[in-house]
Amino acid sequence: MRGNWSVESTIGLLFTIIIAILALAIVSAIGLAVYAAMDTGPSQRIVQQVETTGDVRRLCIEARTGERVDAMSCDLIDPHAGGVAK
Numbered sequence: 564m565r566g567n568w569s570v571e572s573t574i575g576l577l578f579t580i581i582i583a584i585l586a587l588a589i590v591s592a593i594g595l596a597v598y599a600a601m602d603t604g605p606s607q608r609i610v611q612q613v614e615t616t617g618d619v620r621r622l623c624i625e626a627r628t629g630e631r632v633d634a635m636s637c638d639l640i641d642p643h644a645g646g647v648a649k
Contacts, residue, residue, distance in 0.1 A: 605629050613640070622647055 610625040614637070623637040638647040 607633065618642070 605628050607626055607628045610627055612623055612625075614621045614623055620640040620642070621637045622640055623635065625632050626634040640647060
């Protein structure tokens with residue numbers, strides 16, 4: 564004996580499942596976007612300073628994450644040209 568199942572009810576069930584999946588995907592995308600926007604993880608910052616020892620001046624650039632120094636580079640400053648010596 565066959566119940567009241569028809570092509571229309573099958574199509575309706577498929578549309579309901581597809582709409583549920585799309586709604587879940589949209590809610591997930593919005594949730595991930597909000598989570599990414601609220602992420603307060605450590606950020607890297609660049610610190611640039613001129614250090615002087617006697618007559619020697621150096622331009623030092625540091626990449627820092629929190630208090631940790633990730634990278635550091637120092638170049639001599641040419642006193643006559645005023646720029647970094649090559």
